[in-house]
Amino acid sequence: MRAMEHDLFGDATLPATQSLGEGAVLLRGRALREESSLLRSLADVIDAAPLRHMVTSRGFRMSVGMTNCGDLGWISDRRGYRYTPLDPQSARAWPKLPPAFLALAAEAAAEAGFAGFTPDACLVNRYAAGARLSLHQDKDERDFAQPIVSVSLGLPADFLFGGCERSDPAQRIRLTHGDIVVWGGPDRLRYHGVAPLEEGVHAALGPFRVNLTFRRAG
Numbered sequence: 001m002r003a004m005e006h007d008l009f010g011d012a013t014l015p016a017t018q019s020l021g022e023g024a025v026l027l028r029g030r031a032l033r034e035e036s037s038l039l040r041s042l043a044d045v046i047d048a049a050p051l052r053h054m055v056t057s058r059g060f061r062m063s064v065g066m067t068n069c070g071d072l073g074w075i076s077d078r079r080g081y082r083y084t085p086l087d088p089q090s091a092r093a094w095p096k097l098p099p100a101f102l103a104l105a106a107e108a109a110a111e112a113g114f115a116g117f118t119p120d121a122c123l124v125n126r127y128a129a130g131a132r133l134s135l136h137q138d139k140d141e142r143d144f145a146q147p148i149v150s151v152s153l154g155l156p157a158d159f160l161f162g163g164c165e166r167s168d169p170a171q172r173i174r175l176t177h178g179d180i181v182v183w184g185g186p187d188r189l190r191y192h193g194v195a196p197l198e199e200g201v202h203a204a205l206g207p208f209r210v211n212l213t214f215r216r217a218g
Contacts, residue, residue, distance in 0.1 A: 022187060023188065024161070024187040025111075025112040027111060027179070032177070035204075037098075041101055045069045045098065048069075052089060057080045064132075066124065068121065069101070070096070070122050071085060071094075071120040072085055073087060074215075074217070083140060083218070104151065105149045106118060109147050109182055118216065120218050121214070128208055135170065136192070138213075141215050141216060141217045142218060143216055147188065149180065149215075154204065154206075155209040156200070157174075157209050159173045159195075160173075160193040160195060161173055161183075161190060162191035163190055165191075170192075
């Protein structure tokens, strides 16, 4: 079982900012400045809209637990992938985007070169050991001029960052607690995914990894 990584002091041998492409940037440890407020807000969101395992259009159960906050929430069911203003599980509006989430997403986007980003959706993914996310594009949004901001919390994971064609080779990037990846512009529709999560225990999130993905969906 792997212990937590990069949580308190990070790895001083790695650059704080790493280019992953023409419009893609890794901001190592950037979310650690707001760790406490992020974790409190995360707990509030999950309490209001509990995590669930959605199914694909072909009826397969996703290995990742999911929920949303914001004006719109991403869902998957036998009808396909889409954004909705209401949580289908409760028929109520999704929880509002917490101020800590909004501020971090906007600041990280600006640091990556995408000023003025205001998300209206945040997909919350929780990974347990063995959970994975296959290579896919984020293409259910209306405006591809807006970037994607992805925040990693909890256990480390291998982020797969491919090209604009599914057959393109993918980089394998180790993400740890507090790392943020931002991609947009010419990299906005690059395929990406997460390799199966390794077992471990994180000081704040136990045996889980949580990913917050901010988007401008509407």
